[in-house]
Amino acid sequence: MSYKNHVIGTKNELLTSGFSGSANNPTPTRTNHYGLDFIAGCDSQITTLGVDIIALADGTVKSVTFDNLKGWTVVLSHAGNITTHYQHLRKGLPVKERNIVKKTQVIGVMGNTGDCRSTRKDVKPEFLGTHLHFGVQENGKWVDPEPYLTGEKTIGGQSDELDILNRIAWAEARGEDDKGIILVVNVIMNRVKSPGFPNNIRDVVFAPKQFEPVSNGAYDRATPDQRIKNVVKRALDGEDYSQGTLFFRTIKGADGGWHETALARLFEHGAHRFYTTRTTQAAPKPSQTTASTGKIEKGNKVKVTKAINYDNGKPFRLWYDVYEVIEVKGDRIVIGVNGVVTAPIDRKHLTKL
Numbered sequence: 624m625s626y627k628n629h630v631i632g633t634k635n636e637l638l639t640s641g642f643s644g645s646a647n648n649p650t651p652t653r654t655n656h657y658g659l660d661f662i663a664g665c666d667s668q669i670t671t672l673g674v675d676i677i678a679l680a681d682g683t684v685k686s687v688t689f690d691n692l693k694g695w696t697v698v699l700s701h702a703g704n705i706t707t708h709y710q711h712l713r714k715g716l717p718v719k720e721r722n723i724v725k726k727t728q729v730i731g732v733m734g735n736t737g738d739c740r741s742t743r744k745d746v747k748p749e750f751l752g753t754h755l756h757f758g759v760q761e762n763g764k765w766v767d768p769e770p771y772l773t774g775e776k777t778i779g780g781q782s783d784e785l786d787i788l789n790r791i792a793w794a795e796a797r798g799e800d801d802k803g804i805i806l807v808v809n810v811i812m813n814r815v816k817s818p819g820f821p822n823n824i825r826d827v828v829f830a831p832k833q834f835e836p837v838s839n840g841a842y843d844r845a846t847p848d849q850r851i852k853n854v855v856k857r858a859l860d861g862e863d864y865s866q867g868t869l870f871f872r873t874i875k876g877a878d879g880g881w882h883e884t885a886l887a888r889l890f891e892h893g894a895h896r897f898y899t900t901r902t903t904q905a906a907p908k909p910s911q912t913t914a915s916t917g918k919i920e921k922g923n924k925v926k927v928t929k930a931i932n933y934d935n936g937k938p939f940r941l942w943y944d945v946y947e948v949i950e951v952k953g954d955r956i957v958i959g960v961n962g963v964v965t966a967p968i969d970r971k972h973l974t975k976l
């Protein structure tokens with residue numbers, strides 16, 4: 624069988640077990656096989672050792688997990704609410720959750736982790752059961768993956784998240800040089816990785832009041848050209864000038880704005896000025912950790928003396944010196960910055976300014 628699209632780096636998938644699922648019965652069982660099993664090689668020479676497993680299409684890494692049945696598993700999400708599932712991979716995967724991957728990028732190595740009993744036995748004992756189980760879901764339901772391999776069905780040219788990046792980069796920085804465009808992407812990816820922001824590109828870009836083109840409609844009208852796409856890709860491939868910056872704004876009109884008062888300046892490039900959070904101060908002295916004297920009310924500016932989430936008791940990371948009170952309910956006080964909620968916190972851990 625020769626395919627148009629591949630999930631095996633050597634491009635010679637050898638099918639050992641076919642798809643026997645049905646969309647009406649979405650629970651995988653031993654008798655229904657919700658994917659395709661492949662080994663690599665041809666009938667006379669099976670070469671499973673060290674075979675790369677590659678992404679079927681552009682996408683983002685949705686999850687990297689281990690369980691006793693599937694073994695090490697990478698799930699990629701693609702445009703059109705399609706996910707591809709790569710199971711039984713060898714331990715030690717080269718991708719992490721939220722990574723953006725390109726079609727044919729290596730996402731793992733064929734392995735035999737998890738339950739691999741049912742594969743053919745004509746391989747060397749040390750590779751027994753080594754195979755790839757490959758599954759595809761459309762809108763959360765298992766479907767036969769083969770049409771995606773033959774090219775009968777296609778996955779959109781780019782992932783939704785890559786499209787979002789191209790559009791926001793175009794809207795924010797199309798007039799900038801390459802470095803200026805890369806910096807905008809760096810800021811977004813720094814936020815994705817930072818515990819103080821949402822953990823995916825979509826939610827970072829669409830967070831309220833964060834990116835002006837989203838608020839003013841320029842994002843919706845964006846028409847990213849090939850140059851923007853090429854430069855965005857360079858940023859995703861690791862080009863990074865950001866020094867960890869998490870914020871930027873246009874230099875014009877910056878004076879006296881929130882960025883200037885709440886953040887620390889890092890550097891300027893082109894039309895943009897880049898910022899980081901102010902360094903959290905050293906642990907407060909015991910005398911400062913007592914409750915403030917004045918009653919804390921909505922709209923007050925407060926300092927946090929101990930960052931513990933009121934609802935779940937977990938510590939959270941402080942990015943700012945000063946927060947505003949967004950909501951007060953008894954001792955449960957919701958704080959945030961710039962109208963964006965950070966966390967609920969106990970009144971006793973706040974000092975009114």
Ligand SMILES: [Zn+2]
Binds near residue numbers: 640658659755756757
């Ligand atoms: Zn299987």
